Amino acid sequence: MRAVVMHAPGDVRVEDVKPPEIVEPTDAVIRVTAACVCGSDLWPYRGVEEVNGPTRMGHEYIGVVERIGAGVRDIEVGDFVVGSFVASDNTCEICRAGYQSRCVHQVMMGAIGTQAEYARVPLADGTLVKVPGEPTPEQARGLLAASDVLGTGWFAAVAAQAGPGRTVAVVGDGAVGLLGVLAARHLGAERVIAMSRHADRQALARRFGATDIVEERGEEGVARIKELTGGYGAHSTIEAVGTQESMQQAIGATRPGGHVGYVGVAHGVELDGLELFFATVNLLGGPAPVRRFLPELVDLIMADRIDPGAVFDLTLPLEEAAEGYRAMDERRATKVLLTL
Amino acid sequence: MRAVVMHAPGDVRVEDVKPPEIVEPTDAVIRVTAACVCGSDLWPYRGVEEVNGPTRMGHEYIGVVERIGAGVRDIEVGDFVVGSFVASDNTCEICRAGYQSRCVHQVMMGAIGTQAEYARVPLADGTLVKVPGEPTPEQARGLLAASDVLGTGWFAAVAAQAGPGRTVAVVGDGAVGLLGVLAARHLGAERVIAMSRHADRQALARRFGATDIVEERGEEGVARIKELTGGYGAHSTIEAVGTQESMQQAIGATRPGGHVGYVGVAHGVELDGLELFFATVNLLGGPAPVRRFLPELVDLIMADRIDPGAVFDLTLPLEEAAEGYRAMDERRATKVLLTL
Incomplete structure (x- = not known):
């Protein structure tokens, strides 16, 4: 599959990589329908954070569930889903107190990389929120924003x-x-x-x-x-x-x-x-416990009560991710959406 | 009147100083019935904070109102009172939100010095809380603790x-x-x-x-x-x-x-x-907005529901303040009460 890989500051490429598989029984694999470039992706892009060899990028995502592990109970194949940039079990004391970004079993989605055709989502039941119905293109942009920036x-x-x-x-x-x-x-x-x-x-x-x-x-x-x-x-x-x-x-x-x-x-x-x-x-x-707010945000977006998708002022196909990074780095764009 | 003066780190004396007067119409002057040495007094005593010439000490106090300025409305001569280590108007937006220690008109009582026979209390109506009835010796110790450490x-x-x-x-x-x-x-x-x-x-x-x-x-x-x-x-x-x-x-x-x-x-x-x-x-x-809690603390102490006075493990007359500082510095005492 195709995925964004950062080789060094300023050097972003789209390459063929091995598609993800179910690793843990609690995993899901989703087909990413849209991803985006985050302000925090600019820290390594600008050399402020170190880039240690080729690194998969991206931690924001919406998509459709392709496969689930044997231990997944609530999420089903075919669900349209959104999740946070931190995978969380949503059952530990920290999660239940509303701090899912610091879940005792947290997995940073950035370490997986969602600027790609497919992504593995650990702790799928805890991490993913099913979107009711079929989002319009505008709603889909909002849902993608909900994944992190919103x-x-x-x-x-x-x-x-x-x-x-x-x-x-x-x-x-x-x-x-x-x-x-x-x-x-x-x-x-x-x-x-x-x-x-x-x-x-x-x-x-x-x-x-x-x-x-x-x-x-x-x-x-x-x-x-x-x-x-x-x-x-x-x-x-x-x-x-x-x-x-x-x-x-x-x-x-x-x-x-x-x-x-x-x-x-x-x-x-x-x-x-x-x-x-x-x-x-x-x-x-700290890292925002986005999962706490996702159900409410999904409802607000699907009811057209908020329009956070308006932050995306540049939309590019995944293949042109490098231009997306450049545009954000040069502040020509506030937020870049990558289509798949 | 007699008052504690720090001349240099480790050099605490009790000396004759000019008694306080009403300066602002919102001032009161109280006869201090007990004061104490604070852990924060040890910072200059140990030379961690600079001592710029002879410095009056003390910011905790209970006592009886001796005189009031023409603008004082709620506090009367003869009232037994307790106040915080920060004088505050108790009417500005910051005070009303419960942060009286950061009142826009705040005066630090430490700059006045309450380890003394008398003390001027600015913004008396906002700062002082009247104690109902006559405190027992044990209650008086509790009220003194309420002034800061409690x-x-x-x-x-x-x-x-x-x-x-x-x-x-x-x-x-x-x-x-x-x-x-x-x-x-x-x-x-x-x-x-x-x-x-x-x-x-x-x-x-x-x-x-x-x-x-x-x-x-x-x-x-x-x-x-x-x-x-x-x-x-x-x-x-x-x-x-x-x-x-x-x-x-x-x-x-x-x-x-x-x-x-x-x-x-x-x-x-x-x-x-x-x-x-x-x-x-x-x-x-930050500096605790003690004033927010004083009415409740006074009630709890006067009803004998809490006994914070138990922190005082050494009681000395004001004249022996130097020994009080030494005892706290050497951790022979947790908290020293000075009687007057």
């Missing part, structure tokens, strides 16, 4: 306790930040301040419900958020970048007692203990 | 979301950690694991409701907590020390999705962003 933005908004009466600041205007805006508004936030200096992303932020745009960054950005919130700072802040500057901006923009939901994978971030102490904010972040 | 341990337990069905780990066996044990049990925690290697403190931890004691520290301590919690880690962890090791121990001992309440004033703590990301724990800490 679920991650949603978690960030929930972790930041976005809700009625709250002012939410969003640091980062990538797909996750933009969908954090959508999530915050859906959760009832009164005011959502998107921090962005790109006109196209500002427009999408507004479409998703942003009420204010702040173009300033760093200390100036923090000062502007305080100015917009009576000097107090935001109640809730979504951090969707993962750099030292973005984390400091997020913490600084949040009022004492407020909540920061951080989902940008940290790169070179060091938090000073004393600064954090006196910030007195609630911090919650 | 209120701080309480906040840590609330921040860690200690409650029914939860296993709570407590890092630090000083007064705050021990009272964190008391708070966690009072809040309904099923199991409270005190991390301590001192027999006397272990005994007090058990008296306050600890169900388990762990003597190991660092990675071994984390491993032991995991062993005691089915491999998952504690639901809730109280951090009451403020060092790199204690923070890492607290975060490491907590399961993904669990809560860390940290109240040890951070000294030399740096948190690695990526480790924190993958820990996926809720972090909340």
